Amino acid sequence: MKRTTTALLLAIGAVLFGACAAQAADPVKIGVAIAQTGPFAPAAIPTLKAYQLWVEQTNAAGGLDVAGTKRPINLIVYDDQSDFTKEATIYEKLITDDKVDLLLSPYATPAHFALVGLLERYKFPMVGSTAASSQLKKVKPGYIWFPTSAMPDQMGPELVKMWQSLGFKSVAIATLQSPFPQEIESYVKAALKGTDIKVVASEQFAPDIRDMTSVVSAFKQAKPDVVLSLSFPAQSILYMKAAREQNLDAPFQLVLIGPTHEFFAKMFGPNLNGIVTIGHWSPFQAKWPKALPFYEAYTKKFNESPDYLDVPLAYMSCEILAQAVAKVGLDKDKLRNEIASDTFDTIDGPVKFDGVQNVSTPTMFLQLQDGKAQIVWPKAEATASFRNKSPWAN
């Protein structure tokens, strides 16, 4: 009888010990829905890679620090099939069915917008990433934050300041008929009012355009100092080809999305030299000690360099979340207050939110110089001085 009791106690003890040990090692479930198929997949996949890199690095370092306890991360990923109308349904499933502890953000502005109400309803905080629109400022502060500083209403005035400092007098603008480029165009034009810089040509074009020869021909005749190709990668390729063929020699040529993508460099090589683009991160910024190691880790893991906007933003969102969780754990209310009030150390320098917006990171512009994306504006953040666009290579 005594032996039986001892065995029973030992068994209960083992079960309890096992349960405690299991609890200590319980993974933190983090959910995300992102476009892995469909038209947005090529742009969204690098964002997912940033998340995967962060999870791998965190797990390799012993796990996510949850208020002093390290726990492994279990990343749950769903494919939203590039359909933003599915976003809220998938995230609701993540919260209610999968019972995730934390959320990472989906790809693109509309996907973020689609989640605002849901996050509010479930009182679930989420740090955004690849959302950029002046409309974001109208989102009620509470459960979502946007770390980007590539906001159209800030980019417009900053671009004009930059051109004034460089002595440019005329601008030609080609704008993709899509909300983000169109917002930038309108803020640039608004900022130009009252200055001596003139808009000498302005064209909008549809996403399915197949050739930009006509647009560039019109620009060439206008002889602008500045050309803005407010385009996404598919149209950016068309612009680059047409500008090179017609030897468009404007000293300042900005191509909105594409130049910092790996495939763009493979296609255009030295012809990218001098092209300006948007972005507020560079691995060559010595002030941000985490920037270069991140660049090297990403390049090593995926055998390609990260783009300079979406990928850092996705990684930053993880860093912000991790630092908040390390301080206050997984309690949603405490997390929300922590993200809303603290300053976070990221690969893009310190980030602090006011309302939904990152108020620490200034709006910046990058220029491709000898294969490297350097910050050329604002001067206080610059990693290199602006250079006039190099002649197109023949």
Add this chain to the structure above:
Amino acid sequence: MDTLLSPQLLIAALVLAAIYALIALGLNLIYGTMRLLNVAHGEIMMLAGYVSYWAFVRLGIGPLVSMIAAMLIAAILGALCYLTIFRAVVRNRQLAARLESNSLLIFFGISIIVQNILSIAFSADPRSYSYLDAIIPVFGARVELNRLVVLAIGALATAACVIFFRYSRLGLAIRALIQQRDAASLIGIDAEKINLLVFSLGFAMAGLAGSLIGMTSAISPFGGFPYTISAFIVIILGGLGNLAGGLLGAAVLAFVEIYGVAATSSAYRSILVYGLFIVILLIRPQGLLGRRAA
């Protein structure tokens, strides 16, 4: 006005016409012969684009050589599609009665499968490379050599197809099948063999187009659909199943796109292209060179 007369615009319009003609050719062949709506056409192009991409990146073989391999692979895939799926569909009277709608669904499924296989195999990242990108002066215009190559091969391929269908016995047999399917069978034309040949040829042409387009733009697993749409517009505009009509449709579309934009604004590109498309279909529902149904 000076811009409209510039050789730069003319070359751009010709290159675009060649691209449209090339991507529409394979689609037109399969529809013309068998009344099958191949909505996986763009995905076959992307598959071929990957063949040429990897041949260039891994083996240093340029697309002008690898396009033959890309065409062969696409042709084999086409033959497999026909033998494993569409032969049964064509033979089955119930399925054959709704051939166009059934083929649309089947090809839609194939397009999703190809997209996902490509995505799993190569990731969804866009891929590109630089090949024959020297600037060549042509009649006062400056054009990338790879675009001229697309123009030349596009013109050659379409001319070869037109000659084949006009002058060879096999080509005439295919045309007979296109025009009078039942009568052609009665005079001893083996419809199944012709179907297999046309399927392979149609896919091979998609392969050729994909291989060449990879020289001038990025490819990705999900990048094929816009090409499918363009190809459908071209063949509907020209007359479904009419190869010469497809050529004319490609030229009309390209010239309206380039010169219409130059004369007005790029903002009106879609209005011009689709507006013309609707107007032509209102005037000639059978397309520019299509035959009115009896």
